[in-house]
Structures are given as C-alpha cells and as structure tokens.
Amino acid sequence: MNNLDLKVDLNGLILDNPVTVASGTFGFGREFEPYLDLNEIGAISVKGLTLEPRQGNEGVRIVETPMGMINSVGLQNPGVHHFIEHEIPYLRQFNTKIIANINGNTTQEYVRMAEILNSEDVDSIELNISCPNVKNGGLAFGTNPKVVEEVVKAVRNATDKHLIVKLTPNVTDIKEIAKIVEANGANCISLINTVTGMAIDIYQRKPILKRKSGGLSGPAVKPIAIKLVHDVYQAVSIPILGMGGIMTGEDAVEFMLAGADAIAIGTGNFVNPTAVIDVKKGIEKYLEYMEIKSVSKLKGYLNTVE
Amino acid sequence: MNNLDLKVDLNGLILDNPVTVASGTFGFGREFEPYLDLNEIGAISVKGLTLEPRQGNEGVRIVETPMGMINSVGLQNPGVHHFIEHEIPYLRQFNTKIIANINGNTTQEYVRMAEILNSEDVDSIELNISCPNVKNGGLAFGTNPKVVEEVVKAVRNATDKHLIVKLTPNVTDIKEIAKIVEANGANCISLINTVTGMAIDIYQRKPILKRKSGGLSGPAVKPIAIKLVHDVYQAVSIPILGMGGIMTGEDAVEFMLAGADAIAIGTGNFVNPTAVIDVKKGIEKYLEYMEIKSVSKLKGYLNTVE
Amino acid sequence: MAFNGTVKILNTEQHDHENFSLSVAIPETVKPGQFFNFLATDSGMPLLRRPISVSGIEDNVITFTIKVVGKGTQYLANLKSGDEVALTGPLGNGFDLTTTKKRTLLIGGGIGVAPIKGLGEALRSMDIIVDSVIGFRENPILEAAFLKFSTQLTVVSEKNDTYKKGYVTQYLEQILDENEYDEIYACGPKVMLRAVTDMLNSRGKRAQLLMEEKMACGIGACLVCTCKLKDGEFGSKMVRMCKEGPMFYSDEVIFDE
Amino acid sequence: MAFNGTVKILNTEQHDHENFSLSVAIPETVKPGQFFNFLATDSGMPLLRRPISVSGIEDNVITFTIKVVGKGTQYLANLKSGDEVALTGPLGNGFDLTTTKKRTLLIGGGIGVAPIKGLGEALRSMDIIVDSVIGFRENPILEAAFLKFSTQLTVVSEKNDTYKKGYVTQYLEQILDENEYDEIYACGPKVMLRAVTDMLNSRGKRAQLLMEEKMACGIGACLVCTCKLKDGEFGSKMVRMCKEGPMFYSDEVIFDE
C-alpha cells in the first residue's frame, strides 16, 4: 500500500500529513533543520508570540519529573513584528503550514495580534487561552467560560484567518469550554496545553521554579490528554488537533482514535529531534498493518457503541 | 538524633507518624501483614466503602501508563456492615489509626454511612467526593462547589467523628472547593484522588477500560499533586493529608514542604510492598540530615517569601 | 509466608530468540502454579512489577521461564547470573496436586507451558503418570523437559511441520477418548483455555486452569486483577486472580467477551 | 552540521568509583567545549537526554568523561565497549581557541576538568604553553592527562592532603601574578566560576567560562537553558546556554542569586 492518503482537512486548513509540532517546542523551525526535512511536517506552530518581545522568566526554567517535564519559559519570544519580518520568510521556504500561536495579557492584546497577522502570510492563528488573564487576577483565560467567550468572539471578529483555539486541561469541564469555542466561530480546537505542576528542591527548601508552578508535559500526561481529546470529540464537531506526550506513531494513532484529526509533537521533539519523521512512519506502518487507506478515517474510529 | 518527633496532629486525629496508606491501595491491611509490621503505619485508609457490597467494574481494570497507572476498580467492596463486623476488629489489633473511606451515589447515602460509622470504632471518616453524583448526571460530587457544600455539611451534621474530605484534582479551582470544605466543618483535607485518564488499544480500536476512562495515579501525577497540595495549603488552615505518586521519603518530604501535615502512599504500595517502612526511614534520614527534630515542622516550610 | 527482597541470579539459559530461563534461590516453600512478582527495572520504568510463574522447583532453587514481549521482560532477559533482582513471592494459590492419584493430562500453549513444566516435574516425582499436549505458534520450548516426564507427549505447532499441525484442542478429543485422567491441568492463552473449557464442559469434566490478567500489586490489595466466577452474591463473583487464583477450575470461570 | 543517531562505544575506562570515560567515533568536526546530548536510557526513563562535554578529540574519536550523579549517568556508566548509544552533536559554540597565541591558563573544578582536558590537549598541539589549576573535593581525576600537556600544573583538593589544600581560587591570584596569560579558560561548579569571574573582573581580565544549566532539547529550541547576559534590549539578555553557549565570556555573564 504505497498510496496511503495522509492529507487531513482541519476545517479549511489542509495539511499534507497529520503530524505537526507544538508551539514552544520547535522554535521557528530553524534549530531542527540540521536533523530533518521541514517539508515533511504537516504544520509548524511557532513559539508563542506576544505583541512586544519578551524576555521570559528568570531562574531555573525546567524540572524533569517522572516521564515528564515542567517548564517555566514564560513566553520568551522576539515579538510578532520580528516574527513577521524574519521568521515567516524563513518558514515559507518549506512546504509546511505556518500556525502563529498568539498570547496576550488582555483580550485587546489578542485582538491586536490577530489584526496584525490577518494580513500576513500565515496559514492559521492559534489562540493560546492558557495565558494568565491580567484582568481576571492572573487565572488563565481558558478556565473561565465567560472570558473564553469574550476572547474567542473578539479574535474571531478581528481576523478571517483559519482560527485554532488551544485549550488548557486545567478545567473542571472541558466540554463546556469546547462548545463555547465552537459556537464563537473557531475553526479548530487544539489540546492539551500543559498541566499545572510544581516541584520542590527539598534540600534548598524552595520551589525549583521561581514562579513556583509551571507546565507539565510529556508522556506522563498522555492519559489525561487522551481523555480530554475524547471529551472534546464528543462535545464539538469542528476538527481537533491533539497533543500531550506523543512520542511514537502508536501514540499519535491513539490520539486520532480518541477523536483528533491531526496531532502535534511537543516534548517528544526534545527527546528525539527526528520525532516528527519517526511518528509519521509509525502512523503509516499502522495504517498499512490495519489496511486503512486514509489517515482521516482514524478520527474517533473506535469499536464501541457510544 | 534518635529522638526525632514523628507525631502529627491532624486536627484531633493524632498519628504516631505521618506515613499513612491511601484508600483502595491497601485493602483492609491483611494483604500486607506478611511484608511489614502494620503497627508502623500512621493510619490506614481502608478500601472505599459503600452502604451495600459492590462487585466493582467489569472488564480490564488497569492500564499501565508512563510512570503511572489508570485504574477502573469501581469501588468493589464488601459494604460498610461487613467492614464493621470483620475488618475493624482485625485492624484494631494494630497500633494504627483507622480511617473509613466512604462513598455514595447520593448525599443521603453518604449521610447514612456517616451515621452508621458514628458509633463504630473508627478514628476518622474520609469522605471521598470524587464519586460520580447520580443526581448531577454522573459528574463527581467534588467538582461542583454547591454539591460539595451540601454533602460536606450533611455528613458533618451526621457524625462527631474526625472528618477528612478527600478532594478530586479534576477541577478548575481547588482553592474554592477547599475553602468550602473547611467552612463546612471538615477537620482535615486529603488530596489528590486520581486524575481522570484514558487509554486506547489501537489494534483492537477500543478503550482499554470498559468505562473508557479511569483514575490515573503514581509518580506521573506527583507534580500535579504537589501543586494542588500547595494551593490548598494557601487556601485553608485545617491540616492536609497529601498524596499522589509518593514512592520515597524524599517525595514525602516534598509534599510536606508543599503544605501537607501527613502523607499517604497509594500506588507505591504496589511497586514496593514495604514502601511505608522505606518512606518512613527516608523521612527520618532527611530530618536527621537537615537537623530538624520534629516532622511537624516541615509543613509548608519553604524558603520563600509568599 | 512470602519472600520480599533482592536475590542473586544463579543461572540463566537462553532457549531461543525470545524465550529464556533464570533461576534464583528462595527460602520459601513454593508450589507449581504459584508466581513471583518481579521488579523489572532499574530506572523506575516500567512502574509496575511483572508477575512470572514458577517453571521449576528444586529444593530452594526456583526457575522461571520467560518470553520477551515488552520492556519489563526485556529487562529480565538482560540480567546475567550474579546480577541482583528484586522479587516478591511465592504468590497465588498454585495448582492443587492432591486431586490426582494415577494419571494426569497437562495442556500447555505458548509460554503457558512454563508453569505446566514445573507441575509435570512435581507430579512425576509423585509417581503420577503424566501425559502432555503442548502447542506453539512456531517452535516448541522446554520440549526436552516435557519428554523427560511425559509418558505420552503430543507437540503441536501452527507453523513448524516437524510437529503435529494446528492447535492443541484439535488433538484433545482423541487424547481424552484414549485415556482416563483423574485430573487435567491447563495453562495458555485465554482462547485456548476457553476452548479447553468448552470441550471439557461438554464431557462433564473440568480442568485446573492457570489464568492470567494484568496485575498491579500481585498480593491481593488493589483489586485490578479479577476473574469472574459463577454464583456468588451478585449472581457472579469477582475474585482476585493473584490471590484466590491464578488457578481456577474450568467449570467455575465465566469467560467474558 | 551535527550528528544524530546511534553509535557503537569503542572504549570505556573507569577512573574511580564515580568517574569514567567512554569513546565513540563521530563523523563530524568537534571543538573543545562542545557537547553531545545522550539518550541515557533504554526504558524511556529518564525522559530527557543528558548533555555531556567532549573531553578528548582525536581525529574522529571523541571521548567523554562523566561523573555518576543520578540515573542517567549511571546508565551511561553501565555501557560497555560494543554497546550502542544514541546521541546528538556536536552542540553548542565551544571554546574560542583563536584568541590565545602564547600562554594560556586553564581552570577546572570537579568534573569540570573534563572539557578543560580536551581543550588543553588541543591547545598544546597548537604549541600554546598551557598552565593548569584544577581543584577537587577529594581525589583528582584525569591528572595524568593534565601532567602531560601542562607546563605548570597546580592540583588542589579540599580533603586529600597529597595535594595543595583548599580551592583553586586561593591559588589563582598568585598564578596570575607570576605569569602573563593571553587567554584564560574555566569550567567547574557555578560558585567557582563566579569566584573566578569576580577575581578577574577586579583585575580587568576575563575568561572563557564553560557553563552548565539543565537542558531539555540541547539544540536551541525549547528555551529552558538560559544564561543571563549584560546589556541587550531588556537591560539584560536571555541567551540559550546550549546554542549561544555553553561558552560565555566572564565579563558578559550575570550570575543570578
């Protein structure tokens, strides 16, 4: 079977293959060029952008945990203007879709970024609503249904681009949030962002990270991510970009069976710089073994009566 | 330093040492008798009890995940009356505190169990509010602040026993829940219960567990547990019984520095049947090394300005 | 009592590319059909212990025969004599050897022959006549041991034509017709155990089945390893594979799915 | 370019109970001060790769000298010649060897002597005069190699009285007074690098520091491994230890805490 169909349509954003890379784990692609052919990647979600350049967090930024890591990078990035000037032209050399991951302190900041990017050469905007909401006492935008509604609606009005909204897993009822996101015009939902975690250096008697907690990612969170992707799959009909701990093709297939149309590799890129290629090959192997011709058939394709 | 003080006072429930075992991971103690001296355990929280005996869930009940496991035991237990008749007398042979972990489908069931246990020889009642609430469409009691208030208040009124309320981590704002629990008269808070997780057999194309999702536990969830214990520590002043992925004395100390007064070992008992002893020794070693005389000093003892 | 600690590996033997044996000395009385729970890592992963049946018992020297199927068994396969391994056991009920007086039939499939081999050796030393029928996908393992204690040995393979073709169950009817067995023991894949059970049920006979289920604690505390039995207070009864089992009588088991 | 793949281990050497070396052949040009990112597991744990500096470069044969401090380095210590290991590299900027023409001072502390040794060998082969001062808690490692390329060698130990007593920084002033160095290189614990920096700052001199920070990707993508430098658009500047470093000039680094 050398005529596998790997194309997936994320509601207007068409990827040559379902393997993408997660924001914040792949920079703007440059660092991986020595290791793999960037043309092989379905889409690159770039490092989280803000309106102005940001220096990121002070102090230790990482804790390794059992099969996971907690990061506290804090959105260090050169700002959206630098991205437009220097990174879009670089990425456009390759046959891969560009997803601009946007982050703000306020709804206005998100809107301003969406407006700016609306006339730029990106294929999609990924609205990261896991950011702390200054107005709401620092709680993440994505944890409050009302705030989610406000920010998604506002950004939707500010851009005609394909719009992905990226959900935080740190909520009681992700279905409720997903439905609001769908109702307010998002084209696609991506999840999961990192799970809040913390670690303490017991000999220094200090939280290892200056801000105490950070974002847990990697294989440790995969079971949580699979569950949440499946929940969202049951709640909405827009496509899903699934992520959280994907290391192998089998992991990727698990996400798609749970309900994802495409997947993203995050922490996996750190452990294995050619993870994208290996995961893609693993998906192909699975499809051949199972005699499934088209990867888009996998979405939610479970042998169960719901 | 052979005069370490390991005693902890959980608001009336006084433990000889802070190492307890988590409900559902230690049965009623019998199975561990060949491996360790049950007198060495601060307290035993017994397998989750229900009013009537329960057979538990059908099908596969466990999935191993990266440094964790998902269980779907489903409260298989002989019922509260069998516990009173057969297990309390057994456990009373040992110098360890007995915590009765109670579970219900409705507030009335919880209340009934608390009433029954009120006149029985248990040292504490642990109200597990991670149970699905039949009235509330199966969502866990512990995820809805109103329901939490109702059930804690009702159980508090039904018993004079020391009352622990065990929180689910699957909520947006655990501080809010913890405050309600405190305000309604609980003596102590225990956390975390398992994190909801799911896994799929990609070759069978089926969720491995019949009920699809189950409870994730083990080292994978430790960073999440540390964060939530610390959150609760900041929100309430009643004592905290911390758990989630504890395998070593160092893990236990991390929980106490995060804000726990005592800790419980769950999944760790499966990997190492003498985990209780090893964790206790590890805590002692730490106290000696750090020249801290009393384990109760550890609670929230972080070198930070809050 | 059960041992819980670390022991030195006395011996290892590679049977073929995926099957091997290792032996250790354990200061406990061990019965065929019992198992030990092995810590199969030095990195922490895999997290849970791996249950492995006893495949040979000589005084205090216990042998295990293991098929590599994943990370845990691969870890055990890499151990060499002199290395240490942490284990807990013996666990489980094991086979009942008191019910056979004269002639016994052993049925084994795949790596399920491992505990059956230990059982055969024990029964032979009790002067029971032992017939065996063992089946494999490709090549047999432990064939020499079975030759040694079996009066009649039938080796079946799905793929290797040196042996009888097919599945053990295809030869079972005939074997049961030819001889009178006062006990039957079986271990192997679930499908095989089920087929054996169906056949025996129809003849009004039963076997001691050694069953398998994913385990966590292995000592009866976590309730993740259930076997569903007939009767009981719920019309059926969930018992622990690791504690009340792993041996169950074929006429009491409810095979699910 | 950087290699990414699996290589056979050519050689291993145990220096003492906790330090060892291993060598592999890598088809890339490697500079002293660069590092490789090792997959230090076959079970998946620890999850992240382990960065290890090059401690010797001979044609394509690269040597690493490693101290066992945890699970990852223990895994590497267990590897034997002939075993395979997955690694990525060379990574990072490495030392600048072009700035020294005549006489150089090398400062090493603890396992930080490993990359300094590779540097010393390279400088010596360029006919630079190399003086070294290396400090240890107890016994030195790689002393023979340092003896070989160093014109003046000062070995300092906190606990072993065979050597000069104390810390390297106690002997630095005098060494700097006695000779003229056109470049200084240092690698060791943060406290040492900071003390060296303070001393050099006060003399208006600077060193090339080889720094360390926990890493995830090792290739510049994740931004978890920052070093804070002076100036830049925020008054300071966060740069990547793994990409813009691990070598930084002592007069540009801001030491936190």
Ligand SMILES: Cc1cc2nc3c(=O)[nH]c(=O)nc-3n(C[C@H](O)[C@H](O)[C@H](O)COP(=O)(O)OP(=O)(O)OC[C@H]3O[C@@H](n4cnc5c(N)ncnc54)[C@H](O)[C@@H]3O)c2cc1C
């Ligand atoms: C009571 C008992 C006795 C056993 N005795 C033996 C024995 O004597 N020799 C032997 O080789 N094996 C025996 N097993 C099976 C053995 O425990 C598993 O093969 C082992 O746990 C797999 O670990 P792993 O990390 O290598 O594979 P994993 O990576 O965990 O799994 C690899 C594959 O094997 C499957 N698998 C894993 N565990 C089990 C299990 N318990 N039952 C069925 N399938 C499983 C998985 O689904 C997966 O497809 C026994 C199991 C039990 C419960």
Ligand SMILES: Cc1cc2nc3c(=O)[nH]c(=O)nc-3n(C[C@H](O)[C@H](O)[C@H](O)COP(=O)(O)OP(=O)(O)OC[C@H]3O[C@@H](n4cnc5c(N)ncnc54)[C@H](O)[C@@H]3O)c2cc1C
């Ligand atoms: C660029 C670079 C080059 C290095 N070169 C060498 C080398 O040549 N030889 C060598 O032996 N080591 C070197 N290291 C350090 C080495 O990477 C760590 O010792 C190793 O990652 C520890 O892994 P582990 O699993 O054994 O220990 P872990 O279990 O991860 O940690 C054990 C202890 O070491 C500490 N630790 C872990 N990683 C680091 C780190 N990166 N920096 C400081 N402390 C740490 C932990 O906090 C813990 O206390 C280098 C590190 C970097 C960043």
Ligand SMILES: Cc1cc2nc3c(=O)[nH]c(=O)nc-3n(C[C@H](O)[C@H](O)[C@H](O)COP(=O)(O)O)c2cc1C
């Ligand atoms: C170092 C690091 C930085 C990240 N930065 C961002 C970011 O800027 N924007 C964002 O939406 N998600 C960010 N994430 C989250 C990832 O995109 C992804 O959602 C998460 O890591 C889960 O996937 P994984 O387990 O495969 O890593 C970051 C994750 C890591 C590990």
Ligand SMILES: Cc1cc2nc3c(=O)[nH]c(=O)nc-3n(C[C@H](O)[C@H](O)[C@H](O)COP(=O)(O)O)c2cc1C
């Ligand atoms: C097999 C299993 C059964 C459990 N049963 C119960 C239960 O009956 N009642 C309860 O409150 N918690 C139950 N728990 C949750 C544990 O008590 C504990 O909160 C959780 O496992 C986290 O701790 P750990 O990571 O140390 O296991 C169970 C956990 C496991 C793994």
Ligand code: FES
């Ligand atoms: S494995 Fe825990 S009860 Fe059987």
Ligand code: FES
């Ligand atoms: S380790 Fe990822 S940027 Fe340096």
